[in-house]
Amino acid sequence: MSYIRNRFNTPATEPVVKYTSSLPFDKRLYRHDIAGSIAHTRMLAKQGIIPQQDADTIIKNLTGIASEIEQGKFEFKAELEDIHMAIEARLFELTGEVAGKLHTARSRNDQVALDMRLFAKEAISETLAQLRHLQQSLVELAEGNKDVVMPGYTHLQPAQPVLLAHHLLAYFEMFQRDAERFGDALKRTDVMPLGSGALAGVAYDIDRDFIARELGFSQISQNSMDAVSDRDFVIEYLAAASICMMHLSRLAEEIIIWSSSEFDFIELDDAYATGSSIMPQKKNSDVAELARGRVGRIYGNLIALLTTMKALPLSYNRDLQEDKEGLFDSVDTLLSSLEVFSGMISSLKIKGGNMERAASRDYILATDLADYLVSRGEIFRSAHGITARLVSYAAEKGKALNQLSLSEYKRFSPLFNENTLTISKSSSVAARNITGGTAPQQVKKAIDRAKKMIGESNKGVS
């Protein structure tokens, strides 16, 4: 069946072939595999390990195989174990014995490590680009609604007024740290493993740095056994993806809550909502719910690979084939989630009036009253107690704080005066004029800073 002969007398049974094959999923690595093989072949010819003419034939046909795959003309034969074998077997069909020279000074163990690193590097740069889009959507929404005041929550109870923009920029920060985590993982992914051979290194005078340069790697691996057998770079992607998706699930949850009729803070664009098959009035936030739900997969993929790798002896073991599906699934899930979120955020309708009204209820200015007493010389803990009694009095009377008269205020502390009555949600946010606070002046600075960061990273990408 294959042009590769081994020492076995009996072929593997159908179920075994099926059980061991990675071709159904690792065919996704064909571009990386072919790019790696072309770089390796160029190096072999440059070093005089194979004749230039053979290298030219191999490279020409590998390029041809890539287009066959792209055009859907390539036959993926079930009996070939993986994408590496499938491509090499096809090369053999096209070129005969010359194909056999490609695998000189190489093993599938360093080959697959290379392919995975090329794939992960690409995945990281796509993830960074999607993160930037989402950050940009958040900043634009913040800037477009920069004066809207809403309740800030703790324990999901109204706590203090904040600017909506401040709330949105909290997510900018989370996604910024996510981007940094992916960028950091990139440094350790960007290491070229070819030359490690099966495990011990190869016995040919190869030029590893040349291959690294050809493929755009900034470093070469320093220990062949490590290089063929660790997948910590995959785990790092999965870990960073887990944290990022966790952040996304928090944003998803807020979008779901805010679009409920009880909150009614936002309206999703129709393109990001679905109806119900039975209840005609429904507009459900399914996109956000699916993102919230899909976190489970990404955590699962991380735990699966950590578990696969645990206690795995050096060096390559077939267990390592299990690194692929989880990574592919996590990359697909994360990229598609980030992409739909950017669109959903950009098209979100903010119901500023409802947010403002909600920020005027529930004694949300109690902290400001306590702070006011402190500004007039009261000790904070006592001010807190006075205000607590005042709030409970108002609640009993069924009145909001701004419906109490000055004489009612004065019953609780002589320090209250006419200025007390001017305390409002806008004076409340304006007072928090400290780096990281919600005052409009600070939020404007934060928006400018965020825009600058996006601009700089866009420069870096192009």
Ligand code: ARG
């Ligand atoms: N399909 C294998 C994997 O994904 C490729 C390497 C196979 N190496 C081997 N010695 N069987 O890990």
